[in-house]
Amino acid sequence: MSDTKPNLFEGVEAKPGAAKPDPIIIADGITRQFGGLTAVDVKHFEAQRHAITALIGPNGAGKSTFFNLLTSFDVANSGSAQFNAVEPGKPDSDVRTIDLGGMSSANVARAGMVRTFQLTKALNRMSVIENMRLGAQHQSGENVLNAMVAPLWRKREKEITEQAEVLLERFKLLDKQDDYAGSLSGGQRKLLEMARALMSKPSMIMLDEPMAGVNPALTESLLDHIVGLKEDGVTVLFVEHDMHMVRRISDWVVVMAEGKIIAEGDPHEVMANQAVQDAYLGSHHDTNLFEER
Amino acid sequence: MDINDILQIIVSPTTAAFALAAIGLNFHYGLTGLLNMGQAGFMLIGMYGYAITISQGGSMWLGILISFVGAILFALFLGWPTLRLRGDYLAIVTIAAAEMVRLIGRSQWLKEWTGGNTGLRGNQFKGPFENLSPFQPARIVEIGPFSFHTTIWWLMLVGWVAVAVAAALFWRLNKSPWGRVLKGVREDEDAVRSLGKSVYSFKMQALIIGGVLGAAGGVIWAHGNAVQPDSMGRVTTFWIWTMLLLGGAATVLGPILGSVLFWAMFVFIKQLAPLVLPNLAPQQIEPLALAFVGIGLILLIVFRPQGILGDKREISLNV
């Protein structure tokens, strides 16, 4: 993939908190304490639009907490973050800056920043197609009064269903559309969750360990899907443990340890960074994480 | 053994009233996964709002309006502190609030309006509704095995029409995008939140709709009996739960079937008990029947949590 990569990061300095040419997220001074422990302490963070950014770090580095803070699933003790949204189909210059502070997680999603979860949250006792439909926005039938009058929402429901079928086809789940989501395999549920997130046509998708628990046969197609998202113009930020995957698909890597960003840069260069190696060696001293495969 | 008694209870206003309350609870629990343990409180609010308005000189329509507004306010009052918290908090708050309504209702404090622990007699509020009856002149009318006074026929007609309307409402909303969001909430709130839906607002809407149906059930029940605070204790809520789980949560007809079976079995056991246990004192028969309700509820949860009509895959009760 690396040879087809347009260089979005030209001139960006490989250092923690580096400024990006066209940041979709800018976060400043984000801290989160649990009891006396500081889980997250990020001075400055920017994510480049249209790029795949990987967030890596040893266990307990605060990656998932940082994710939760950005998506308002958790509340920071201090700091501010902004989301530079661009409506789908609009030029990148048409930026609407949204302050993420104090925003509900639902509103963050509506603004175009949709997430998935480390422990897959497929809605098990709903069918696959209903899971997908739930991801769509602008369905007036979700208003209780409109819901009573089917003609008010049938047309939109049809559009949503068509959109869902296209996505399911792409994620190879179309023949499962009437099954309960709970009957899918772990990997298929990951795919469903990702497809469902795309129903809202987000400008940014945040994937929390998309490969966790997915069997190796499916990881390839999962990787292709993530790269495919980028080709559709969606910005991707993902947390991952598997360095091999990170190196294959990401344009930029941000390394966290003990709640702080300790390094940033091109995937190949970052992994050679001594600080990064030290942070990892602290927890995985007997695994050779950085060997090229 | 008198099969007529069983048939009479099946069509009775009481059965219709409880079917309405159970459909309300189905909105809470079946659709949304909310553990409302105070449905009897909604019924009581409904019947107080209705009966007090009329006994103080208001019209029937104003009574219905106040009854529903009361239920809406009660739902807001309950949901506001708890819908953001873990599910069992709603259970404790609803049961406490329902008990509070009953205790205030039966207190001597507001006796002038509520009638204290004796409640309100039928002649204080039933007039306007009974005057609307199209079945004139007032007399006993026999149709097939059913023999009722015309006012009861009128009440049954209205009661069962209300049940049909409520069931249709459930059917429509259950299959709508709105119902889809609620089912999502029942499965996993955070997932629904991550898809851009305001979970809190949806839960509140479900609580209100189910509560208003409970209030409507209360009004029907009061017409079939009277306003009696002590008939609407938490045990009554537990009955409604049994009905819902018996018929099948998250199904359209489950609550209705549940209410019908509950009351039919109740009368059946009461009739059967003296035949099987001749030594039983008359005052021990009703407790025995109710003890069976409890045992039935345990067996249901353990062996058939989806109830009679439910789909095991969809509703295995893990909230």
Added chain:
Amino acid sequence: MRNADHAGPKARHFPLRIALLSTLTVAAITVISAVPAQASQLATEVADTAGGTETNLLLQNLLNGITFGLLLALASVGLSLIYATTGLSNFAHGEQVTFGAAAAFAAVTAGAPILLAAVFAVLAGGASGWLQDTVLWSQLRKRRIAPMQQMIVSIGLALAAVNLLQIWMGAQRVRLSTSIEVRYEFGPVSIGPQTMISMAVCIVALGAVGFFLQRTRLGRATRAVSDNPALASATGISVNRVIRIVWIMSGSLAALGGVLLALYENTSDFSAGARILLLMFAAVTLGGLGHPFGALVGSLVVGIVAEVSTVFLPTPDLKYAIVMGMLILTLLVRPQGLLGRKERVG
């Protein structure tokens, strides 16, 4: 230096200390007054010299509240322990309390003296706890039935039990003791000997529970299970055995509470426990759901608020409504309860 090491965790238990302090104060009053005739005569004399037999309404209600709170604590500590170890909100706990009174009543009717009847009730209560866990709750846990479902099962059990108790005891009120309660006056308040003994028993029993939880191996295992069952299990604690013991304890404590409640109210019936079920839930939630000492603090608060509020309320029959209101308010401002850790409950 051991003291210094222990200073940290102790400081966090500040509300607990207040509760213990107030409990000790009550205990002191009880022990002093429990010294029979002479002492009480002395007390009456003191009261007389203090000027008349008029009791102070507020202080009297405060004392009644503390008494009732202690009874409630004894009855509800089992509810709290079960919630802490299994996550179950046991709606059948009220019937467990009634069962104690019913068993004691049966023993008294058979000719047993009240003390023996109380012992019998406690043993029967423990046995019922053991039996329940063996035939029902342990099976449900084995089938991995979620706590919410178990809660509905407990509702079914409560419905069945309250009606079976009614068949057993009849609908009328029963009395465990026919002795007429004399009341001794202490300055502005008066109290009967039966009540004083009840309070002393409560304090001893609660103290024993506290000792069990804090100082014994099994008690520490119980606390470990409530903190984190998976971890406790991994460290070699038999979770099911601990839960079985909690059920036995819960059953016997509730039964003892039922007996004392019947003596305190001078009467009992099939719904005596059901009537205080929500007060117990209020107490346990107020103190902090699942917090081992929450039930004690919450119960004292509930008892005192209920009794003292009658002085101010338009009609005294609203006293339990006030408790329900207080419960709702607590969940609004401090959902983790008075003693609960501030954790994410949403």
